[in-house]
Amino acid sequence: SQQGEEDPQALSIQEGENATMNCSYKTSINNLQWYRQNSGRGLVHLILIRSNEREKHSGRLRVTLDTSKKSSSLLITASRAADTASYFCATGGMVGSYIPTFGRGTSLIVHP
Amino acid sequence: NAGVTQTPKFQVLKTGQSMTLQCAQDMNHEYMSWYRQDPGMGLRLIHYSVGAGITDQGEVPNGYNVSRSTTEDFPLRLLSAAPSQTSVYFCASSQNPGERGTEAFFGQGTRLTVV
Numbered sequence: 438s439q440q441g442e443e444d445p446q447a448l449s450i451q452e453g454e455n456a457t458m459n460c461s462y463k464t465s466i467n468n469l470q471w472y473r474q475n476s477g478r479g480l481v482h483l484i485l486i487r488s489n490e491r492e493k494h495s496g497r498l499r500v501t502l503d504t505s506k507k508s509s510s511l512l513i514t515a516s517r518a519a520d521t522a523s524y525f526c527a528t529g530g531m532v533g534s535y536i537p538t539f540g541r542g543t544s545l546i547v548h549p
Numbered sequence: 550n551a552g553v554t555q556t557p558k559f560q561v562l563k564t565g566q567s568m569t570l571q572c573a574q575d576m577n578h579e580y581m582s583w584y585r586q587d588p589g590m591g592l593r594l595i596h597y598s599v600g601a602g603i604t605d606q607g608e609v610p611n612g613y614n615v616s617r618s619t620t621e622d623f624p625l626r627l628l629s630a631a632p633s634q635t636s637v638y639f640c641a642s643s644q645n646p647g648e649r650g651t652e653a654f655f656g657q658g659t660r661l662t663v664v
Contacts (some may be wrong), residue, residue, distance in 0.1 A: 468650030479553075479639055479655035480592075487649060525591065527653075534644040536582055536607070537653060541591035 440464065441526040441540035449546045456513040458543040460526030461506075469502055470527045470537060471511050480525065483511075518549040551575050555640050555656035562630040562663045570625040570659050572640030576655070580643045581623040585609065585636040592639065598623055599645070603647075630663045637661070 441462045442534040450456055460469070468487045485504045486493045486509065493500045499512040513520055523544050527537035556571045574581065582597035584607075594607030598617040612634060614626040623642075627634060633657050643653040 442648045467648040468646075470650060470652070472653075477658075479657045480641075480651040480653075481655070485650050485652065511639055534650070535650070536580065536594060536597045537646070537650070538594065539584070539592040541589065 440466075440528045440538040441469075443524070443540045443543040445543060446541070447544045447546075449548065450516060452518055452547055452549050453515060454516055454547075456510045456516050456520070456545055456547070458524050458545070460509045460511070460540060462509075462526075462528045463507065465504075466528045468529050469500075469509050470529065471498075471500060471509075472525045472527060472539075474523045474525065474542070476522070483524075505511060513545075516545075516547045518547050521547050530537055553640055553642050553654050553656040555638075555659050557659060558657065559660050560662070562627070562633060562661065564591050564630060564663060568627050568630065570638055570640075570661070571625075572623045572625065572656060573621050574623075574640075574642040574645050575621065576652070576654065577620060578640060578642035579620070580644045581617065581654075582607070582641050582653075583613070583615065583623070583625045584639045584641065585634075586639060595625065595638075627661075632663045635661060635663045 444459045470485045471483045497514045502509045523542045525542045527538040550571040553574045583595040584592040598604045640656045641653045
């Protein structure tokens with residue numbers, strides 16, 4: 438079963454607005470990653486946050502991690518039409534397997 | 550660098566046919582994995598390999614075989630295709646992620662239809 442679950446499943450916003458996506462997971466993790474998938478393409482890595490980190494930034498992306506609540510959020514500030522894509526969280530570092538486990542994703546549409 | 554290359558990009562099979570989806574990476578990565586992506590289901594892990602000669606099952610391994618004879622290649626074999634295997638298949642590779650994790654690189658996918 439999938440470890441991470443993104444919320445909401447779909448998000449529609451206007452260009453310039455901020456987009457926030459959440460990820461909840463079930464068991465303890467050592468790291469969490471966010472990926473982006475444009476329609477018909479493979480996934481592209483965005484950012485990785487480790488269990489001893491609470492917040493991380495990369496350009497217009499801000500990721501938070503709350504291990505006590507087993508949740509993470511991805512904030513995209515000042516969104517652009519080109520940010521339209523699906524976004525997935527992936528949990529990793531569990532004992533026995535270091536292969537990341539993906540959620541179902543959030544579909545983001547940014548209207549110009 | 551080509552990164553992760555998957556072939557073919559599209560394939561239509563008849564029920565019962567067998568085929569091999571190819572995956573090659575040129576980054577000397579130890580870890581390689583196969584996922585399938587179905588609408589509303591996200592990515593589910595089929596098989597993975599932590600190095601040449603070592604493979605293991607993921608969440609949905611039934612109906613699929615893998616082997617890893619070289620570091621570069623990780624083919625996925627469908628033994629007897631079924632309509633339930635209609636999906637988009639992604640191959641990924643990474644350095645040994647360990648507990649700290651590391652970026653995974655994905656191929657462009659193979660869209661498979663079984664009729």
